[in-house]
Amino acid sequence: xxxxxxxxxxxxxxxxxxxxxxxxxxxxxxxxxxxxxxxxxxxxxxxxxxxxxxxxxxxxxxxxxxxxxxxxxxxxxxxxxxxxxxxxxxxxxxxxxxxxxxxxxxxxxxxxxxxxxxxxxxxxxxxxxxxxxxxxxxxxxxxxxxxxxxxxxxxxxxxxxxxxxxxxxxxxxxxxxxxxxxxxxxxxxxxxxxxxxxxxxxxxxxxxxxxxxxxxxxxxxxxxxxxxxxxxxxxxxxxx
Amino acid sequence: xxxxxxxxxxxxxxxxxxxxxxxxxxxxxxxxxxxxxxxxxxxxxxxxxxxxxxxxxxxxxxxxxxxxxxxxxxxxxxxxxxxxxxxxxxxxxxxxxxxxxxxxxxxxxxxxxxxxxxxxxxxxxxxxxxxxxxxxxxxxxxxxxxxxxxxxxxxxxxxxxxxxxxxxxxxxxxxxxxxxxxxxxxxxxxxxxxxxxxxxxxxxxxxxxxxxxxxxxxxxxxxxxxxxxxxxxxxxxxxxxxxxxxxxxxxxxxxxxxxxxxxxxxxxxxxxxxxxxxxxxxxxxxxxxxxxx
Numbered sequence: 001x002x003x004x005x006x007x008x009x010x011x012x013x014x015x016x017x018x019x020x021x022x023x024x025x026x027x028x029x030x031x032x033x034x035x036x037x038x039x040x041x042x043x044x045x046x047x048x049x050x051x052x053x054x055x056x057x058x059x060x061x062x063x064x065x066x067x068x069x070x071x072x073x074x075x076x077x078x079x080x081x082x083x084x085x086x087x088x089x090x091x092x093x094x095x096x097x098x099x100x101x102x103x104x105x106x107x108x109x110x111x112x113x114x115x116x117x118x119x120x121x122x123x124x125x126x127x128x129x130x131x132x133x134x135x136x137x138x139x140x141x142x143x144x145x146x147x148x149x150x151x152x153x154x155x156x157x158x159x160x161x162x163x164x165x166x167x168x169x170x171x172x173x174x175x176x177x178x179x180x181x182x183x184x185x186x187x188x189x190x191x192x193x194x195x196x197x198x199x200x201x202x203x204x205x206x207x208x209x210x211x212x213x214x215x216x217x218x219x220x221x222x223x224x225x226x227x228x229x230x231x232x233x234x235x236x237x238x239x240x
Numbered sequence: 241x242x243x244x245x246x247x248x249x250x251x252x253x254x255x256x257x258x259x260x261x262x263x264x265x266x267x268x269x270x271x272x273x274x275x276x277x278x279x280x281x282x283x284x285x286x287x288x289x290x291x292x293x294x295x296x297x298x299x300x301x302x303x304x305x306x307x308x309x310x311x312x313x314x315x316x317x318x319x320x321x322x323x324x325x326x327x328x329x330x331x332x333x334x335x336x337x338x339x340x341x342x343x344x345x346x347x348x349x350x351x352x353x354x355x356x357x358x359x360x361x362x363x364x365x366x367x368x369x370x371x372x373x374x375x376x377x378x379x380x381x382x383x384x385x386x387x388x389x390x391x392x393x394x395x396x397x398x399x400x401x402x403x404x405x406x407x408x409x410x411x412x413x414x415x416x417x418x419x420x421x422x423x424x425x426x427x428x429x430x431x432x433x434x435x436x437x438x439x440x441x442x443x444x445x446x447x448x449x450x451x452x453x454x455x456x457x458x459x460x461x462x463x464x465x466x467x468x469x470x471x472x473x474x475x476x477x478x479x480x481x482x483x484x485x486x487x488x489x490x491x492x493x494x495x496x497x498x499x500x501x502x503x504x505x506x507x508x509x510x511x512x513x514x515x516x517x518x519x520x521x522x523x524x525x526x527x528x529x530x531x532x533x
């Protein structure tokens with residue numbers, strides 16, 4: 001089934017339940033996206049206040065997860081959804097887990113920002129952080145979009161972008177490792193940047209997971225643990 | 241272990257003529273009479289092709305083609321009046337009792353032509369047994385209910401043999417422990433769920449090859465329903481089962497393949513898991529997700 005329409009049930013309440021799942025998941029996604037941007041900004045502009053704010057708001061993300069998890073359970077228990085509806089509920093239950101972990105990673109980045117502000121700025125790494133930060137930010141936006149529009153092609157793009165982030169992550173690591181060898185006194189400060197970049201890379205991985213859940217939701221295909229090429233093959237798309 | 245292999249095997253060996261492509265799953269093609277999914281299997285126990293059923297001038301079933309594999313459980317679902325019960329009742333000629341009903345097409349039990357005019361339906365119905373919506377035990381003792389079939393078909397010569405058949409059948413129907421001390425009390429005195437299991441025992445007493453079930457649980461409470469469903473899983477080791485059900489969850493729980501009927505047409509037949517997680521046809525999706533009833 002290519003077309004997913006969550007309306008038109010005989011039961012209006014069922015429509016409302018599914019619609020609520022979708023809307024609240026997007027709200028949660030919006031919050032996580034904001035957390036990611038703020039966390040990166042907290043490091044790059046040495047803004048402790050913003051970092052504190054990210055750390056405090058992490059609780060909101062957690063609350064969203066608990067609430068949405070409960071709603072999924074209720075829909076399963078009350079409606080015994082099948083087919084597209086079932087995949088919707090399952091996908092939401094999985095996506096919130098990834099979103100919550102993305103929130104955790106954003107919080108870690110914010111903590112790194114605080115440490116950097118206490119220990120003094122790292123001599124290097126900000127360019128890489130900003131660069132990977134903006135790639136990952138775009139991934140998060142696309143991830144939420146592909147869910148909102150049930151867009152399989154966009155989901156596939158997210159998976160591809162994740163490959164790019166991984167590349168950038170590796171090259172940043174190489175560069176920062178060289179720098180730490182050259183100037184051992186800066187190791188602890190540069191490591192803070194390393195952890196932050198690592199968290200961004202993890203956020204990218206979670207975005208890819210979400211994109212995979214979206215493909216499952218829309219197409220009913222399980223594309224976990226496969227290469228992007230294999231994903232394309234499963235989706236019946238030519239390699240480009 | 242033929243029993244456990246049966247269903248998986250038959251599904252595995254797909255007939256090449258089965259249209260599986262998702263791309264073909266649109267309603268226009270369906271109107272042209274194409275069923276999507278896996279309607280046919282290799283070495284079917286029952287094989288139906290181009291089945292048309294009319295009640296007087298009104299056509300109730302259009303071009304239905306379906307195979308039922310050996311030891312397979314096939315569930316038939318669909319909205320009221322979609323023809324699923326009508327189709328089921330063709331499989332052992334129960335529709336013969338309706339004067340205005342006319343059946344066309346090819347319906348076979350292995351090599352036997354079910355609608356051969358010369359065919360005696362009594363032995364056919366011994367091979368293809370039926371369990372109905374409402375439990376309908378004979379107004380006789382529990383023992384006689386089960387012994388009735390073997391007696392009229394002349395399957396036994398001695399009382400001890402009959403005793404054995406009665407006990408085995410009741411055991412297989414999961415009823416023996418509950419009734420072994422009161423075999424001579426009337427079958428109608430049992431609870432609804434027990435009565436239905438008695439009817440199943442009566443059906444299997446003549447060792448049928450196929451058991452047809454027409455909404456066997458719709459008059460039962462959830463616990464009795466669970467027992468019957470458990471029983472269906474056990475029976476599928478020895479029998480081929482076709483079940484019509486209004487409960488989609490029941491179809492999802494008990495069957496290997498699920499057939500979806502809509503307005504007298506067979507829309508989709510697929511492995512049950514597929515039908516309930518990712519059906520090929522949008523009508524199937526609409527029905528099982530409760531978008532129309």
